[in-house]
Amino acid sequence: MTLDPVLVKRSFAAVAPHGPVVAEYFYRHLFEHDPALRGLFAEHLDEQQDRLFAALGALVTHLEDTDTALGLLRDLGTRHAAHGALVEHFPAVGASLLATLAHYAGDEWTPETEAAWTAVYAVVSDTMGAALTEARSA
Structure with missing residues (x-):
């Protein structure tokens, strides 16, 4: 798997104009495929959808700024532990x-x-997962 910032940014540029419906689709897909996760979220997802899209945008924007991107992901992992x-x-x-x-x-x-995004998500899950695990054990 190769993390290719150009492909990630180009594809996100195609996704971004769809705005809020992207996050709606994501959560609908997630809950259809893993209904047990629904209980981790508030009944109304408007604010959560906005946060998801903002986090994705920030990650893509800072993809080549490793320190910033990893800091964002560590912060997200810590916050997700609390939820x-x-x-x-x-x-x-x-x-x-x-x-x-x-x-x-x-x-x-x-x-x-797809391979580029899979590589990005591997970094996301590893970094957030480590921060989440650390926060839960503190």
Whole structure:
């Protein structure tokens, strides 16, 4: 897997104009494929959807600024620990993220783009997972 910032940024640029519906699709997909995760979230997801899209945008923006990107992910992992998230949830979240990006990226979604996003999500899950685990054990 190769983390290719150009492919990630190009595909996210194709996804971004869809705005809030991207996050709606993500959560719908996530809860359809792992209904047990629904209980971790508030009944109304408007604010959560905004935060998800903002976090994705920040990650993509800072993808080549490793210190900033990893700091964002560590902070997210720590905050997710307080909401009952577990490392075991990350594969379902990753699958829903990739499905959502593929749905909205259109022609920008290629096997190479999927590989690039898979590499990004590996960093996301490793970094957030480590911070989440550390926060839960503190």
